[in-house]
Amino acid sequence: MGTAQEHFDRAVDELLHFRAEVVEASDASLAEDPTFPMAIALRAYLGLLTTDVDDAVATRLFLADARPAAPDLQEQAHLDAARRLAAGDFHGAGRTLADLTVEYPRDALALAVGHQIDFFTGNATSLRDRIGAALSAWHPDDRHYPNVLGMYAFGLEEAGHYDRSEDVGREAVDRDPRDVWGIHAVAHTYEMQGRFGDGIRYFDDRLDQWSTDTFFNVHNWWHYGLYAIESGDRDRALSIYDTVLHGPNSSGVSLELLDAAALLWRFELAGDPQPDRWAALVEPWQARSAEAFYAFNDAHAVMAYVGAGRYDLAEALIADRIAWLGTDHPGVSNQAMTARVGLPVCRALVAFGRGQYDEVVDLLAPIRSYVNEFGGSHAQRDAVYKTLVEAAIRAGRVPLARALVSERLNVRPCSPYNWLKQSEVARALGDEAAAVAAATRAKTLAHSGGATTS
Template sequence: MGVDQHGLRTTAANPAALDHYDRAVDELLHFRAEVVAESDAALAEDPTFPMAVALRGYLGLLTTDFDDAVATRAYLAEYEPGEVLPREQAHLKAVGTLAAGDYHGAGRILADLTIEYPRDALALAVGHQIDFFTGNATSLRDRIGAALTSWHPDDRHYPNVLGMYAFGLEEAGHYDRSEDIGREAVERNHRDVWGIHAVVHTYEMQGRFGEGISYLDARLDDWSTGTFFNVHNWWHYGLYAIEAGDRKRALEIYDTVLHGPFASGVALELLDAAALLWRFELAGDPQPERFTALVDSWQQRAAEPHYAFNDAHAVMAYVGAGRFDLADALIADRVEWLRTDRPGVTNQAMTARVGLPVCQALVAFGRGEYEAVVDLLYPIRGYVNEFGGSHAQRDAVYKTLVEAALRAGRLPLARALVSERLNVRPCSPYNWLKQAELARALGDEAAAVVAGERAAALARAGGSVPVP
């Protein structure tokens, strides 16, 4: 029996096991690869340590990789817990539920656990990631907010909890509060890459890409290396570069980091690579060679139905590479998979409601069937969040709908879609470029010129303020 770094009792067999577990949680909160080694070290000291077992299970399941999930299920099936504390039992139940494919059920167990043990950093971190994978903005905010007053500013991991809260605030639309909390988290701990990420998201959602670039540049050494999250933050930098009209810089980032010589090929990095290239596809700047380089990795990662959000990005890569045969095969496989009901498997509903129509729309877009794209995406636009990701990530879907509406000549719908975007994010050059394209299609050349000039002015200004 022992007490962890946050004052919670555990059934670790010896102090060394608990020490390695505490270090593992610290590494997890900082998104450092060393979490795996520390987790293994804790289990080497005590293979029956319930919290270390749960942590290892979470690590294998949060990759969203099918093979990792299979291996994790096998590992958990062999584990025979002895007498455990109620908190540990809840974690074992949560990780087992997650291993069975029930994201929502696992999230609920961890939420209940957090009510009883608000200082359980592992429950907060894993629950937060589950909320992210299911696109639950309200829970991203409130799961952390419900625990926050139980943490003291002097606590070692208080900044990490603030960073999580900042991201939840951003996804729930509280941008001013998100920026303040995120900046505080980073000021308290400059290596809080999730806090940096939260601030970056806030700038993205407000069209403040110039400030975002400056913020990342000023903290380059804090976020760009040494974690398994640096690739994703570089992806955000690439989005800023695209918004600023600097596509060359975005592709340099792609070739150097997103799918460069040291690319890991894990699903989370492949997502970023495909998502960045898809924005080039939408802009009429196809990247078939770069997309082709992603195909083999995606074939390995998306061979089985496991996470619909991954499927959509695999299809982006297939379509961008001209491999419609692979895209069609993936879609046919998911259609067949949906014929068998799998109670409690969250991905089945994700696939049926969002993943499958998004995949079908991406293929239709690649084939130039823009009416079909609109017919597939417009009805689901209100609940695309259900298949996971952030607002910034899912914007690829909404931009596909905008582009398809314009290309299909569905001008009243395009006008509505562009108007929505402009009024939420008037600082975005992309939104004004679409307004210019729409005005030109409607025969209003003067309005098109004005909108184009506004887009150019915002690109130069970094989107800090809307141009009058």
Template structure:
């Protein structure tokens, strides 16, 4: 019996726990070395419970079906060999939590991890994994409160206190507390300049407030801290590209795409690539060569149903590449999947309630069937969060709805959507440009000119 770096009792050898501690540290930094350290922990002690739990979580958090399948097989073998009789209560609770995730039940996993955090608030693995589960399910309240509920059990003397603050900042941002999120995120990065999740939280606060100039300056000042030595660098480059698009600098956004996003391999990287190109596609800027390469990369990632958020971004790539038959086939396969879904599958619920309507809408947009796009998306626009991602990521869906309403001549819908957007983010040039677009379609040329001047002023003063 020994203790981990946060003072929690662990069943395992000192060597195994040493590598486990290092793996958790690498995971909090979003560094690829987490896999090597997790492997070293199991090499030191194959039956090490927390090492097997960690390895299973890592296999599931990629949101890729092949990784999940391998993790499921390894964990079943571990449970068959070791059992849980000799484990501590916290370790048994982790085994049950990860088993729920292996079974596809995000909700039960999240609840079990929450119970662990309540009983053991210094369990960094339970906290970080629960935080990611909340992200995958789009649960803004839990993103905030899961971390907020453990904060008083950590102090500035703790090695990973800054990382906990970084998670809290992201939860605050997703829950709409932008000023507090910025404050906490900046504080997190003061503790650890290379806390890429904390940097990412600050970047989100600027995105949600339309402060694209502040976002570019913040990322530029720290480029060495977030762009190297982490598997999260692609996502933060994506944010950089979004800021560029907001300022009208399409060339810079595409430069980021070609130098970073186009080489992505993981599903997370491919999501960012599709989401950037789709924003250009909505503006009529079709990048055929880029789309073709991206669509090809998506094919093996969505061969089976696993995560509806991935499916939607694969369909973006198929539509962008003109591979409509493949987009339709994916939709047909997911429809068949729902005819006999796995028991307690969170993904099945996500697919039925949000994933399939979004995928159908994307295909309809590609076919120019704008009224159908609105028919699919308008009823679900307030619950798109249910299939995961952040507000910034899901804005691609909201922008699709808005553009379809404009192009389809559904002016009342477009006016409503634009009123919502401008009222929440009056400092977004995009919102004012779309306001101008609607005014022009209604023959209100003076109002259109005023809105365009407002957009230009915002870019100039940013």
């Protein structure tokens, strides 16, 4: 049977490894003691970290009915964070957990949940420093030290410390080969450096470690799909989509629908529409986007609607969010996320689908410095930045297109995509020789795997 604490400890271990068994272990802890504060907090976190509004509503009801035994200060902080998160106060929940880990830096659950909140709010600095501030309290022989390293590696990557991130992420995975978040962090590092050949090899060498016995496999396959697109292997990317990202056995949860829409939007930008695949995403997104909860999800729902030609649904979602913003939502993080980033992005996606490229530029250019505020990683938000680049080129806004591509090229000079866009800009500037040279460079990099350590 085990005690409530023992089941809880197992649940935390399952959560840190992104294994579905976390639900069973969490349920077992609550069954042993329905008043155990940490079991109540964990159940709430599991319902809220999906970013699905239906799960959030159910979690609010669960917390309203819960009757925790007298909590100590650490337990009370978790319950407070869970209630803030359930109320839509992502930032307040993140601050509560940050304060908690100053006092209790070895609280793995607080670190993991706070880390995910930083991810959902696009806070690169906190992704790095929340974990970095606690790391010296951990020891290499601690059971979950590798998982904490894996989180730190992702924070380092999002903050731009790519060499350090790769080293820390590799150490995490060497210590615990099943640390899928650490594997994910290294994959991000390769993505951000244009090292897609290294990324493919890293995934291939550890296929069994990240693609089985974890509910995070879909997102890591999405990263593999990005590598395939960068290398020019269209068929491989679509095979990954059909086999893993969205098919008859897909769960339909928002986190997986995000990956599906984000991959297909890359094809949309490349002038390779996928109407049948888009159409299959419409109904699942309708079920997940009926109410405002997380602007990042809304943008991906609109991608699906635009890709499927369902502009009526895209416009209806936008109108609903405008109406929602017309009422007061004190303390709800999604209000600013929607107003500052979500709505401009959704409108830009609709304009892009309709070929109104000047409007896309006018919507996205002013917000490009703070798109991170509506969440996601650099790799995920790149769909927005690529939409701006593509729209600037198609609209004939050549000076802006030149500047945007120059920014990308000088940060990631080994990306075939960036060189292809450089070729288009050079041609628009009337420099055919430079256009041919850039296209040739893109082809060479696609075949060589981009930057490589070998």
